Amino acid sequence: MYEPADVETVGVVGAGTMGHGIAQVAATAGYDVTMRDIESEYVDRGLEEIDSSLERLAAKGAIDEEPATIRGRIAGTTDLADLADADVTVEAAVEEMAVKRDVFADLDALADDDAVLATNTSTLSITEIAGATDRPDRVVGLHFMNPVPVMEGVEVVVGEHTDGAVVEFAHAFADALGKETWESDDKPGFVTNRVLMPWINEGIRAYDEGVATRDDIDRGMRLGTNVPMGPLELADHIGLDVVLDASETLHEELGDRYKPAYLLTRKVAAGDLGKKTGEGFYGYE
Numbered sequence: 001m002y003e004p005a006d007v008e009t010v011g012v013v014g015a016g017t018m019g020h021g022i023a024q025v026a027a028t029a030g031y032d033v034t035m036r037d038i039e040s041e042y043v044d045r046g047l048e049e050i051d052s053s054l055e056r057l058a059a060k061g062a063i064d065e066e067p068a069t070i071r072g073r074i075a076g077t078t079d080l081a082d083l084a085d086a087d088v089t090v091e092a093a094v095e096e097m098a099v100k101r102d103v104f105a106d107l108d109a110l111a112d113d114d115a116v117l118a119t120n121t122s123t124l125s126i127t128e129i130a131g132a133t134d135r136p137d138r139v140v141g142l143h144f145m146n147p148v149p150v151m152e153g154v155e156v157v158v159g160e161h162t163d164g165a166v167v168e169f170a171h172a173f174a175d176a177l178g179k180e181t182w183e184s185d186d187k188p189g190f191v192t193n194r195v196l197m198p199w200i201n202e203g204i205r206a207y208d209e210g211v212a213t214r215d216d217i218d219r220g221m222r223l224g225t226n227v228p229m230g231p232l233e234l235a236d237h238i239g240l241d242v243v244l245d246a247s248e249t250l251h252e253e254l255g256d257r258y259k260p261a262y263l264l265t266r267k268v269a270a271g272d273l274g275k276k277t278g279e280g281f282y283g284y285e
Ligand SMILES: NC(=O)c1ccc[n+]([C@@H]2O[C@H](COP(=O)([O-])OP(=O)(O)OC[C@H]3O[C@@H](n4cnc5c(N)ncnc54)[C@H](O)[C@@H]3O)[C@@H](O)[C@H]2O)c1
Pocket: 013, 014, 015, 016, 017, 018, 019, 036, 037, 038, 039, 042, 091, 092, 093, 094, 095, 096, 099, 103, 120, 121, 122, 123, 143, 144, 145, 146, 237, 238, 239, 242
C-alpha cells in the first residue's frame, strides 16, 4: 500500500458540482489530475468553474500558488482510459447505482492493480459498488462535502471488504488535500446524510404545510440552532435532484421515516433543482 506522498496522479470521474471541486483541491495539493465526464461540454464547464473558483481564492489570498499553475496540473477528458495511470481515482458521477457499478467495472479493468478506487457517493452502498470490481478490498468511500474547496470535512466510508490499509490511506489522502476526516460504516446515508436528509425534508414539509414562511424556516434554523444554512437554502445549494435521490435511497433502505417530502418531488419533476438551474425554493440570478 502506498502513502499519499507516493501518489502522482489523481483521477476524477464526473466534472459536475463535486467532481470539479475534488479535481481542484487535488491539483491545489500538488497532484496531477485527470478529470473525466461523458461530454466535452460538461468537462469544459467543470474546468471553467475551477478557473473562477481559483481566481476567487487567489483574490482572498487563500492559495499559495498562481491559479494558472494549479490549473496547469488538471487535464480534462471524455475518455475513461485516460485515467489508467491514476494512483487513486475518486468517482463523482451521478448518484445511480447502475452508473457507478459500470464506472467501477471499467476503472477496475484499466487501472493498476494497486490503485485505490474511491467513490464520493452520498448514500449508495460502497460494498455494492465495490462488488462490480475484482478489487473490493481497494474500494473505499471518500465523501467530500459541498463546496469541496471550502468545506473541511471528508467522511471516510468503510465497505464490507475494504482493507484496513486502504482505510488508513483514505484518511491520509484526505489529510494531504487539507481536509479533516471522520469514519462511517457502510450503512445507508452513512453518518451525515442519515441525519441531514430527514432534517431537510422536515423543513420542506414545514414550508409546504404553512408552518412558517420559507425565509422564517431558514432564519429560525440558522438563528435557533447555529447552522450556517437553513434546510431550504441548503437543499437549493446541494441540488434538489441530489437531495431527492439521496432521500429515495434512504426511504428504500430505512423505511417510511425517510419518505421524501411531496414538494421536493414536485419541484424536481418541474426541473427546479435549486442554484444549478436558477430556481429552487429561492430564485437565483
Ligand atoms: N451535490 C452535493 O452536495 C453532493 C455532496 C456530497 C456528495 N455528492 C455525490 O457526488 C456525486 C456527484 O454529485 P454532483 O452534485 O457533483 O452531481 P452533478 O449532477 O453536478 O454532476 C455529476 C456529473 O457526472 C457526470 N456523469 C454521469 N455519468 C458519468 C460517467 N459514466 N462518467 C463520468 N461522468 C459522468 C454528469 O455528466 C455530471 O456532469 C453523487 O454521487 C452525489 O450523491 C453530492
